[in-house]
Amino acid sequence: MPRPAQPTHPVVADVTAKVAERSRASRAAYLSRISAAAAERGLRPARADLGCSNLAHAVAACGGSDRIAMTGESAVSIGIVTSYNDMLSAHAPYEHYPQAIKATAREVGAVARVAGGVPAMCDGITQGRAGMELSLFSRDVIAMSTAIALSHDVFDAALMLGVCDKIVPGLVEGALTFGHLPTAFVPAGPMASGRSNAEKAEVRKAFADGKAGRDELLASEVASYHSPGTCTFYGTANSNQLLMDVMGLHLPGAAFVHPDEPLRAALTDAATRRVAEIASSGQAYGIGQVVDEKAVVNGVVALLATGGSTNHTMHLVAMAAAAGIHLTWDDFDELSAVVPLLARIYPNGPADVNHFHAAGGTSFLVRTLLDAGLLHDDVQTLAGPGLSRYGQRPVLDATGTLTWEDAPLESGDLAVLRPATDPFSPDGGLRVLRGTLGNAVIKVSAVADEHRVVEAPARVFTDQVGFLTAFSRRELDRDVVVVIREQGPSANGMPELHTLTPSLGVLQKRGYAVALVTDGRMSGASGAIPAAIHVTPESVHAGPISRVRDGDVIRLDANAGTIDVLVDPEELAARPPALRGAPDEYGTGRELFHALRTAVGRADEGAHVFATLGRTAELGEHTLAPTLQSSLQPNPPTNMEQTL
Template structure:
């Protein structure tokens, strides 16, 4: 039985989305087709499409009676998470042949690494790359050659972009294929220690680089529970991955077997008598399940933006109030870094997604009447985990008990009774905060503002010893319209050092933190942003700010008359966006919507 409050929240989302969802489904239905889509192509179209294919595939494609599967990949060698995809194509093609089908590489999508661009000019392209990926996905599928498709992607903007682009082809079956996390490296507690020592100037760059290299050391996803691994959890809980496939390491027999099994399953749901399209899977209940998973695991704050945009691509309208309300009724069942010290490999080993989903399902916190890539059986298959038997993947029930209560717990004994993501409201606007890793005594901060316009300005003030006091760092002109909303992850070590020294510190920004936002209270994604005439643009140094996550309050303690006087002196920092390709993204900065609407350039409704 689904929890009654969850049903109420889902019902209001469905009502709010009624017109936009109907419009989306109407669009999808006009694209549905009986039989392979290639039947509509001319001989010239077909000849171009399979000119470079092997003769056997040409014959199959020419007959137009066997499904053709498209492959969209974010492969590149610089992203450790995506490097394994370089060897996926031929095994995928072989698996398709075994099912009497063909497979073609439909196209690649850009894939930038936020870990490389963190704190650099290139980070200003990061959020917009999501929408570029969505468009690139559409370009890849626009040839109308495919009867189903698979998306190969893992990291921060890549999975949301693939998801959004795929929904424009929601009449087709689709499956997402992960590559898995790298094996454990330097313990997270040691990595954090070295980062903070470097921030204090107590160790040098050599020691820092060694710690970082020991942490990020091989092919696979970074092992902390940031946006990339939150993406993988979302795809599995939404039923777009195979059960238990999200956190299996690259280069293992299991990983290879799961990839083969994913192609086999896509082939199964592409056949007319068993067809399950992406629009069949993604609906209001699926999106609510995704939010529940995000809260139960302490997932990335970036999804307060991405998940909104992803839902809107399917005509579903969610907002931060929905997320906050779902967080209130969802127990926190995981402690994975930065919300604990374990990595995702440990999470997988002690019970993983199968245990998590069974626990959430058992207390009515997942809608079970949904379709998945496994068919129409609801989420029961996702309470199991995969094993290899005679070269084939088989599924067995996930462990009855967690093997480590410090990492993963049952719903009857959670780490917290709520998921820790909260909506903050007040005269500064609306923002979100994640408190699952913030100690209760550190959450409420009432202190004078210190205003910065760049990360570098704040870091310089820290290095110069100017921040040895209680304060609220107001970092503005960091929103999507201003500079593409870069992550401000570089601020985390310095703020953590100050908090450890006993000061009451907090961050208020119209920008983003990273999926690794942690122990310092941070009111992020503040909307309206400074460049959109948001009140954050009126804050002056010394103004008192009150941040209280428990009460859901973010207030600038300055009277309205004083704020009105400041309007004429409002700053307008339209920074020069040249270099690192930033000038090419001017049209996107001009068109982008507000953070709570997904910070996207697309107008879905």
């Protein structure tokens, strides 16, 4: 039921205004492009402009009624882009989605087909391995694969099937290059809870400390990751899913329904019907209108309020750029100061995403943030205008029909999820650090107050192996700031350094003051150890981190937002940057990614390889076409919107 709109928090309003102003030219250029793409086809389906031979190729694999529909001009053509593979738990549930989607599409007179697949790799498998050096770049490969899938220009709408770390951001970037198409993201959901994340973490620490063997560790891990669905901790994969809910790219409340629940199938069916409905309406709107400045700010707010993955300090920047929107780390920092922490999900607490969902999940989160004026309600979404729709949760009624009901006014578990009026912390726990070492980000939502300021001598490494060797020799049994450099995007693709976490945790448990400083990344693994990550400029670009030597005292102050090496500035500047040895760029496919390592941008600019993404210096100012102006107006209610 609609509720009175709340005044927008002044900081949220101010940050949104600054984002909009700095994005004015690039956003206008983007909207002009997608408006032109929509205007080219008018009310006709995209395939109507194909030559007869082109269309024949496009329908050759269709059978029966689908072929008849596709050679006509009334059926909506839906392109499915899928990350399905049956090796990875998060993507395995997608195996049967295309057939179910196709059947639903036929029921509404549409035709759905798999337009293409995108690669999906798992950081959990590649941790500490050479393959992890491909992980961040896979996001941009996925974006390009999505563009290839949709480039046949025969689709009137799209469904994106993806869940995990780089897959969803890559799909968003790719889909936004076809921003005129109505697009729904279709999740698969998390696996059921297994061994608790807290228990799993303790076994990992015991193994790192030599107090548990490989058999015990393997048994613990298998008990944790045990069935189809995403991992249950709150890393990048589940941060993705929450963002897709709050940014209006899912149907409301779709993120954390289990793969095998009837409700999951009903939501997939409804998403198919919804994109067909939008595409066939007289006021169709695409994903490019959904992802606007307010939606992007909503995504940042939701990430901060739940202590989500630090990877999104890059992914959200890159996704926004694909829509012509210039998001910066300063925006994250300003919002984090006023957005309260409302969720405790591992590694920020003992609960997993299933507990979060049971306590009220995204629908409760949206409702309480809207009530606090911390989210923009006046946005376009997949479900229709207004984010307040996402304060509702999906249910199956007594007849098995999908409907939505208002989220409860109270959390089902205050140890997991709290209202904005009674948060776990008054701020979001994600901070930007600045100082003589450059810029970095740190997540402190799981860091105890007494560990948020560390001043200690540095020990410098250029890879994880060197650190683990020193740890095993007990060389690090002291107060220490571990510096791991040459791990940035240009150096080696910025692999996650999750392998460090258990050993750093052991050092902290032994009573030492410990911190990590790196131009690499840690993602959702950032936990109890203060970790200044994504240090920019990175080492191979001769950033200050390249001049740090063993024994230099480093001060990391998460409270003050500073990261400094306590060396005379003139001496530091006079030091030559550490010479990088010849990088190992061969094996595990790494030799194929040389061009991406050369082209990749800075971490604080999204670390993507699309140099001109979002830039419009050569395009000049643009005026929105009349067709787009009208499409941005609130849509009249539809059957879906009345249901919601």
